Amino acid sequence: MYKRYWDEERETMPREKREKLILEKIKKQLHYVYQEIPFYRDLYDRAGVKPDDVVTLEDFTAKIPVVKKSMLRESQEQHHPFGNYLGANLSPIVRIHGSSGTTGKPTFYAISQKDWEHVAEVHAMCFWAAGIRPSDRVHLATHFSLFIGSWGSLIGVEKLGATAFPIGSGETDRQLNLLWHLGNTVLISTPSYCLHMLETARHQGRDTANSPLRMGIFIGEPGAGIPATKRAIGEGWGISVADCATTSEMTPWTTNCECEERTGMHVFNDAVYTEVVSKDNPNEPVPEMTSGGLVYTHLERESQPMIRFWSGDESRMTNEPCACGRTYPRLPDGVYGRLDDMLIIRGANVYPSAVQKELLEVPGTGVEFRIVLEKKGHLDHATVQVEYNPVYYNNIPAHELPQQLDALQKAAAVKLKNATGVRFDVEVLQPETLERAISKAKRVFDHR
Amino acid sequence: MYKRYWDEERETMPREKREKLILEKIKKQLHYVYQEIPFYRDLYDRAGVKPDDVVTLEDFTAKIPVVKKSMLRESQEQHHPFGNYLGANLSPIVRIHGSSGTTGKPTFYAISQKDWEHVAEVHAMCFWAAGIRPSDRVHLATHFSLFIGSWGSLIGVEKLGATAFPIGSGETDRQLNLLWHLGNTVLISTPSYCLHMLETARHQGRDTANSPLRMGIFIGEPGAGIPATKRAIGEGWGISVADCATTSEMTPWTTNCECEERTGMHVFNDAVYTEVVSKDNPNEPVPEMTSGGLVYTHLERESQPMIRFWSGDESRMTNEPCACGRTYPRLPDGVYGRLDDMLIIRGANVYPSAVQKELLEVPGTGVEFRIVLEKKGHLDHATVQVEYNPVYYNNIPAHELPQQLDALQKAAAVKLKNATGVRFDVEVLQPETLERAISKAKRVFDHR
Numbered sequence: 001m002y003k004r005y006w007d008e009e010r011e012t013m014p015r016e017k018r019e020k021l022i023l024e025k026i027k028k029q030l031h032y033v034y035q036e037i038p039f040y041r042d043l044y045d046r047a048g049v050k051p052d053d054v055v056t057l058e059d060f061t062a063k064i065p066v067v068k069k070s071m072l073r074e075s076q077e078q079h080h081p082f083g084n085y086l087g088a089n090l091s092p093i094v095r096i097h098g099s100s101g102t103t104g105k106p107t108f109y110a111i112s113q114k115d116w117e118h119v120a121e122v123h124a125m126c127f128w129a130a131g132i133r134p135s136d137r138v139h140l141a142t143h144f145s146l147f148i149g150s151w152g153s154l155i156g157v158e159k160l161g162a163t164a165f166p167i168g169s170g171e172t173d174r175q176l177n178l179l180w181h182l183g184n185t186v187l188i189s190t191p192s193y194c195l196h197m198l199e200t201a202r203h204q205g206r207d208t209a210n211s212p213l214r215m216g217i218f219i220g221e222p223g224a225g226i227p228a229t230k231r232a233i234g235e236g237w238g239i240s241v242a243d244c245a246t247t248s249e250m251t252p253w254t255t256n257c258e259c260e261e262r263t264g265m266h267v268f269n270d271a272v273y274t275e276v277v278s279k280d281n282p283n284e285p286v287p288e289m290t291s292g293g294l295v296y297t298h299l300e301r302e303s304q305p306m307i308r309f310w311s312g313d314e315s316r317m318t319n320e321p322c323a324c325g326r327t328y329p330r331l332p333d334g335v336y337g338r339l340d341d342m343l344i345i346r347g348a349n350v351y352p353s354a355v356q357k358e359l360l361e362v363p364g365t366g367v368e369f370r371i372v373l374e375k376k377g378h379l380d381h382a383t384v385q386v387e388y389n390p391v392y393y394n395n396i397p398a399h400e401l402p403q404q405l406d407a408l409q410k411a412a413a414v415k416l417k418n419a420t421g422v423r424f425d426v427e428v429l430q431p432e433t434l435e436r437a438i439s440k441a442k443r444v445f446d447h448r
Numbered sequence: 449m450y451k452r453y454w455d456e457e458r459e460t461m462p463r464e465k466r467e468k469l470i471l472e473k474i475k476k477q478l479h480y481v482y483q484e485i486p487f488y489r490d491l492y493d494r495a496g497v498k499p500d501d502v503v504t505l506e507d508f509t510a511k512i513p514v515v516k517k518s519m520l521r522e523s524q525e526q527h528h529p530f531g532n533y534l535g536a537n538l539s540p541i542v543r544i545h546g547s548s549g550t551t552g553k554p555t556f557y558a559i560s561q562k563d564w565e566h567v568a569e570v571h572a573m574c575f576w577a578a579g580i581r582p583s584d585r586v587h588l589a590t591h592f593s594l595f596i597g598s599w600g601s602l603i604g605v606e607k608l609g610a611t612a613f614p615i616g617s618g619e620t621d622r623q624l625n626l627l628w629h630l631g632n633t634v635l636i637s638t639p640s641y642c643l644h645m646l647e648t649a650r651h652q653g654r655d656t657a658n659s660p661l662r663m664g665i666f667i668g669e670p671g672a673g674i675p676a677t678k679r680a681i682g683e684g685w686g687i688s689v690a691d692c693a694t695t696s697e698m699t700p701w702t703t704n705c706e707c708e709e710r711t712g713m714h715v716f717n718d719a720v721y722t723e724v725v726s727k728d729n730p731n732e733p734v735p736e737m738t739s740g741g742l743v744y745t746h747l748e749r750e751s752q753p754m755i756r757f758w759s760g761d762e763s764r765m766t767n768e769p770c771a772c773g774r775t776y777p778r779l780p781d782g783v784y785g786r787l788d789d790m791l792i793i794r795g796a797n798v799y800p801s802a803v804q805k806e807l808l809e810v811p812g813t814g815v816e817f818r819i820v821l822e823k824k825g826h827l828d829h830a831t832v833q834v835e836y837n838p839v840y841y842n843n844i845p846a847h848e849l850p851q852q853l854d855a856l857q858k859a860a861a862v863k864l865k866n867a868t869g870v871r872f873d874v875e876v877l878q879p880e881t882l883e884r885a886i887s888k889a890k891r892v893f894d895h896r
Contacts, residue, residue: 081630092582094606096613096630108630113609134540144592145616158542161561165544168593181553182529182544 004325006128006160010270011326015319018327019057022273025299026060027051032087033307039075039085040307043067058285061275066282066295066310072107072249082110087303090114097148099248109148109248112303116155119252122271123156126254129266129326130217130242132186134161139184139213141193142220143169148248149220153188156254162186169193172200180212187216191223191233192441195367198236199432209238219245219253221441222313222353225265225334228360232367243334246272247311249304250296256331259324264332266324267317273297274329275308276317279339282310289332291316293339312340314351343444345373346380348421352444355384358419364392364408368434371424373446380448383425386412390431452773454576454608458718459774463767466775470721471505473747478502478512480535481755487523487533488755491515506733509723514730514743514758520555520697530558535751538562545596547696557596557696560751564603567700570719571604574702577714577774578665578690580634582609587632587661589641590668591617596696597668601636604702610634617641620648628660635664639671639681640889643815646684647880657686667693667701669889670761670801673713673782676808680815691782694720695759697752698744704779707772712780714772715765721745722777723756724765727787730758737780739764741787760788762799791892793821793870794828800892803832806867812840812856816882819872821894828896831873834860838879 005011030051033040044050047065054060075083091113098106111119132138138157142150144166157164165184167175176197179187187194194216201208216239218224224233224243234241242258243265255272256265267274276292278284286292294313298305314337319329337351344350352371359365366387374381388405396404405428412426453459478499481488492498495513502508523531539561546554559567580586586605590598592614605612613632615623624645627635635642642664649656664687666672672681672691682689690706691713703720704713715722724740726732734740742761746753762785767777785799792798800819807813814835822829836853844852853876860874 092609093611094609096585096611098626105625105629110611137544143616144614151614161540161542163541163544163558166592166599168591171593177553178546182556 002133006125011125011129011328013327015327018270022270022299023057023060025270026057026273026297027054029297029299029305029307030054030064032302033305036088037085037305039071039083043071060297060308061277061285061295062283064283064308066308067306068310069107069249069312076105076107081108082304083107085304086110087112087305090303093303095151097151097248098146106146109251110303111251115301115303118271118300119152120155120159122252122268123152123254124159126244126252126257126266126268127156127160127217129259129324130244130257131215131240131260132157132160132162132217136162136186136214137182137184138162138164138186138188139179139182140164140166141169141175141187141189141197147220148251149245149253152251152253153217153219157188172197173204176201176204176206180206183212185212185214187213187237187239188219189216190220190437190441191218191229192221192437194218194233194237195229196436198233199436208236211237211239213237213239215240215242217242217244217257222335223356223441225336226353226357226360228357229367232360246274246294246296247309247313249306249309250298250311255296256335259322259326261322261324263322264330265334266322266326266328266330268328270328271299273299274317276315279314282308286316288318289316291337294335312338314339341444343371343373343446345382345420345422350420350422354420355416355424356443358415359384359386359412362408362412362415364388364404365412366390366431368432368436368441369443370434371444373444373448375448381425382422383427384412384416385427385429385434387429387431387433450581454573459573459577459776461775463775466718467505470718470747471508473718474505474508474721474745475499475502477745477747477753477755480750481753484536485533485753487519487531491519508745508756509725509733510731512731512756514756515754516758517555517697517760524553524555529556530752531555533752534558535560535753538751541751543599545599545696546594554594557699558751559699563749563751566719566748567600568603568607570700570716571600571702572607574692574700574705574716575604575608575665577707577772578692578705579663579688579708580605580608580610580665584610584634584662585630585632586610586612586634586636587627587630588612588614589617589623589635589637589645595668596699597693597701600699600701601665601667605636620645621652624649624652624654628654631660633660633662635661635685635687636667637664638668638889639666639677640669640884642666642681642685643677644884646681647884656684659685659687661685661687663688663690665690665692665705670783671804671889673784674801674805674808676805677815680808694722694742694744695757695761697754697757698746698759703744704783707770707774709770709772711770711772712778713782714770714774714776714778716776718776719747721747722765724763727762730756734764736766737764739785742783760786762787789892791819791821791894793830793868796869798868798870802868803864803872804891806863807832807834807860810856810860810863812836812852813860814838814879816880816884816889817891818882819892821892821896823896829873830870831875832860832864833875833877833882835877835879835881 095111097109144150223229244257246253255268275295294311313335315331366389369386372383409426416424543559545557592598671677692705694701703716723743742759744757761783763779814837817834820831864872
């Protein structure tokens with residue numbers, strides 16, 4: 001039998017004791033970045049704050065300005081290629097990766113030897129918590145190129161001691177053949193690509209609920225934290241589903257990760273310190289279980305350390321104990337919103353993830369959808385296109401289907417109106433009409 | 449300044465001393481595979497040979513039967529998924545990869561932890577010999593999926609301590625932008641893809657001969673050993689070109705690798721023992737500098753060890769000293785033929801690589817070509833399609849071009865006839881007419 005924890009002392013430490021360690025690491029990082037990294041010295045000088053002003057964790061939240069993605073992009077424009085926040089006196093840079101943005105220049109991630117080893121250790125710890133064991137054969141179905149998600153998964157699996165099959169994304173038919181032939185037991189992919197694999201496997205006539213897989217870890221998109229998506233994946237594949245990941249800048253990005261209890265993501269905050277703050281003021285904390293923006297801090301990175309990085313992700317946090325015995329806080333509902341992606345439709349604030357959540361709760365909907373926004377005269381016009389789930393309507397006689405889909409459409413429209421306050425035209429589409437993403441899905445088409 | 453060798457004692461050891469070590473390793477491997485691996489026990493029992501029959505290196509060549517690719521494929525068909533030659537009492541299997549064949553099921557490579565570490569060490573040693581140093585930034589432009597060539601390059605670069613940029617193949621425009629932006633100094637790719645990158649970079653209007661690259665290591669195809677291809681790559685990019693690689697089954701596949709003297713590939717035969725044998729009888733050695741088939745033996749692999757693997761590659765070997773000081777033998781002309789790919793045209797034996805070599809020596813030819821074979825009546829009809837090199841004809845007035853290309857066609861036809869004894873119809877094509885390969889190029893179309 002395997003041990004229960006990767007690092008028992010670390011993972012089950014009393015909260016107060018851990019917070020003391022975190023505070024010490026924060027102080028050390030603040031001195032490092034202020035002394036060695038021009039980007040941070042400028043930022044803190046402009047804010048009139050010094051490392052020694054931070055005496056408590058509360059000081060850290062209240063006094064230290066956040067770093068936004070746009071600031072990193074600007075720094076890299078001025079200081080090719082890694083910006084003026086790379087760090088000094090580093091162990092050798094062993095890896096370069098980049099943001100997976102398809103438009104324009106990516107932002108680049110440079111990672112030192114010491115940091116890469118640290119990433120491997122943290123990823124192994126978190127994947128162990130999620131349930132991977134050395135006896136597993138892990139099917140890694142994300143694209144191996146710029147996207148650091150793929151590479152971070154791989155070194156976590158390697159460090160943990162499981163067998164890695166890094167096949168990448170795409171060539172789905174062949175990929176499924178290999179999955180079955182090799183008997184791979186764990187899948188790591190984006191939720192979107194996993195759903196595409198599921199549909200393709202059904203086309204191949206496979207009994208997907210009895211695949212060799214026993215669990216999946218889903219990264220790159222928050223989908224696996226949305227109950228209906230989680231259910232579609234879990235029931236479709238007959239597997240246990242773990243939601244995981246923060247954001248590329250924060251590598252080791254596994255520090256948000258579900259344990260085997262699947263009670264929302266634990267926050268491994270002694271590697272990446274994680275705060276939930278006011279959406280309007282990143283220096284104002286919010287109480288437990290209040291929705292806010294996630295702000296992350298690298299406690300151990302020497303290369304491109306992020307200190308209070310504003311992720312733009314929305315969540316809420318609890319310190320309620322988890323049955324797994326880990327004393328880390330949790331995000332019980334995962335990451336359920338993108339503050340930067342918020343749509344304003346006829347004056348109302350609407351998150352695409354909220355539309356997704358509502359839609360998937362309507363019995364009969366499939367997993368793929370799109371939001372299309374247009375101007376009609378002066379008014380916003382919002383349409384949701386959603387596929388129906390062929391499995392759900394399997395036993396309905398063909399001549400009754402139109403009537404049933406009509407009911408589905410009406411139910412979805414009512415649910416969306418109630419939840420968002422916005423009237424959406426709902427179009428119900430045939431299964432597999434919408435294009436499938438092999439990495440991150442694009443679901444909002446704003447033509448206004 | 450960096451040291452000259454990765455492992456001086458090992459690389460510069462007197463030949464006799466090394467051969468004693470090799471013999472000891474061979475004996476140990478023979479006992480291991482005979483005792484623990486059914487595939488080899490069956491093979492050797494059928495051949496009536498026992499490990500103790502091998503007392504000298506000559507015995508090894510004369511008595512031990514070769515393993516062919518078809519035998520591995522058959523073994524995997526019968527014993528899913530890794531065949532009955534995986535090995536026993538292994539350290540954990542950490543990686544699964546596969547042959548890159550696009551038709552049918554790949555053969556699978558399973559590699560143990562201990563072997564993967566050994567692969568990293570050998571790859572670092574050979575890449576060091578080729579000239580990579582820790583200060584280099586390495587652009588890895590091969591597809592990261594089944595193909596073990598990509599992953600073997602990566603762990604070699606990592607172990608050596610250079611910076612890895614594993615971007616993969618494809619999206620060539622973007623890839624070139626990143627290469628220039630990051631200032632990458634070393635390229636690892638197939639020769640075909642490198643030539644495609646070169647053309648694309650010229651289209652982008654870049655001064656390719658003054659790129660940030662200073663050297664390239666070329667794997668997956670023997671192209672970089674063909675003088676004209678080597679020249680096209682070297683002059684086009686303004687880089688030093690190193691030919692490298694054995695074959696996937698033999699991972700660590702870097703054990704054929706050029707040193708900085710670029711005098712043909714050294715054979716790092718204390719990791720993979722390499723023999724040149726008669727094309728007709730794999731138990732018959734050929735003298736130095738006589739052409740024959742390459743047969744490879746893993747001296748340290750525990751997982752899927754290959755003992756006398758018949759590669760199907762043709763080459764010749766010398767023990768003449770090299771100015772680099774390494775005492776390994778060399779393949780001074782690289783790998784210049786595929787015995788299994790040999791074409792029979794009107795009864796004559798023709799190697800596609802020989803056609804390539806001849807063709808590229810005709811001034812004015814570009815780097816891409818195809819051989820098309822058809823039946824006309826009862827006779828074989830052979831056509832070579834070759835693009836002309838636009839740079840070569842840059843200063844020719846447009847009205848003179850047809851005449852010049854006519855001359856090119858005739859010159860190529862004569863050269864091919866003289867070298868192969870076969871009459872080829874030569875068609876000269878516009879530049880960039882033929883499809884470019886992003887991994888291995890397909891150049892023979894046999895419609896007979």
